[in-house]
Amino acid sequence: MLGFLARRLLAALVVVWGALTVIFVIVRVLPGDPAAVLLGTYATPQLIAEQRQRLGLNQPRPVQYVLFMRQAVLGDWGRSYYEGSGAMRLVLGRFPATAELALASLALTVGASLGLGSLAARRPHSGLDRAIETVSLAAQAAPNFWLGLVGILIFSRDLKWLPSFGRGGLWHLVLPSVTLSVQFIGLLTRLVRAGIVEMAGQDFARTARAKGLTELRVLVRHIYRNMLIPVVTMIGLQLGTLVGGVVVTETVFAWPGLGRLIVTAIENRDYPLVQAAVAFTAMIFVLTNLAVDAAYACLDPRIRYR
């Protein structure tokens, strides 16, 4: 297990390095001059040249790359061109908001899909099962930014129940987290339903029923336990989609998190901030994937990593 973790950590480092290189290439090699953007429409060529000098953009690209990597290793991510403060500090400052949103959505997704999936699996092919199946498909097909807007329209503008933007108490969290989780609920509900239907006929479930356990206890103690593995696998596979969803959802609800930060930093061509934010996201992403793999081994004693 330790050897496995060490190798995975090494692989994770390689991924982060690759991500950094990709960011560097995309941000520096493609057109668009940050010095010009920073100075605005009225900048003279001389001012732009001075600004380029100050930002180190005059160096040859390989030199820029080496400097960039050295500073990344040393933990110096430079200063945001716009805000003037340390890029990584800005990123870390935004992280709690995103973590709050992501964790709330995760809890909502797991809860709702276990509930809906179990409900659908009680009577396969019944009217309720079909209805849940159709709703799950629709949930996967609906674009999340649109769902967010419809949510704002109904629950903020019409009913005035929920706030439509910003971060605050629990009420602020409702619309964004529901918006973010809908597509995952659709996906996971179908998975849970299929899993329960498959397992309900197996020997271990029959034995549990034969012992005289109630149907609910069989479900919770025996079937859910076996469901955990495919559910965790699916959550791991969907992490990338979650990151994309976070960016879009934060934009719709003006949620002050990492996704919003990345979009504004890109609009401003704020290179250090883009690099710090994307590198941080890649790092969190890789670590979460690692955690998912480790969770497997804990959940299923049959899985042994060598």
Place this chain on the structure above:
Amino acid sequence: MMPSVSLGSPGVSARRWTATPRGRRLLRMGVLLIAVTIAGLGAPVLVPYDPLVQRLEQHLLPPGTRLSDGQIAWLGTDQLGRDLGGQVVHGARISMLVASSTVVLAGVSGTALGLCAGYYGGTVDTVIMRLADLQLSFPALLLAILIAAILEPSVLNVILILSVIRWAVFTRLAYGSVLSLRERQFVEAALAQGATHARVIWAHILPNMLTPIIIVATLQVGTQMLAEAALSFLGLGIPRPLPSWGVTISEGREYLDNAWWIATMPGLFLTFVVMTVGWFGDALRDYLDPRGRY
């Protein structure tokens, strides 16, 4: 001369493919998908007037209003008096064009790369598969946003970006299939007969790995439609004033208070089209792969 040996399972071709419930469901879903596609591609015929014509005096009219020229704006008009119904139908064309061409581009290039990596092995394998791993370990939409922010917005660039973020899915899939196929006896037999590598890949390996690729490609069409809409919504996809669902929804955001239909109508249609693709993909998977391995 070699005796000809049929490798196909006997009796399969004797039955019509619509003879099974799965086949009939596939047929129904296929017909629905074709109807939706024709409705989208036939936009200029179905909606004979230009969706971009502005009639400022008739802006923000609710759905079902009769316009001054006698036409009914079934879905209402937007902030510039453009007919929303026209925009939605024309938006379908762009969405379908982008989604299908990106799936073809990513599918063909990704499959070719996975085939080469799996068949030849060695350095080719290492380089291609490490790149694919790197690609897959980076959140797709984040990469699309990064590239889109730097390129000029255009339909072609959106197609390129969305192809770049998806090739690795197909590479992984093709790679897995080739690894097991190349050890099979019919490949060995073909090589022993003197077939070239190109011929073995084209005539023996490719046909045997197409099923999962076709299934995944179908399901990816819906994903790509959503990705295009998200990019366009963020202002990084299809440039204005082309009628794209994402752009229209983003514009409708400003008018949520007095014209709810601008933001909601295109999303309803997008959801329906993506669902149609999903239904077809599921039916295709059940038909081609009854054991549900993919």
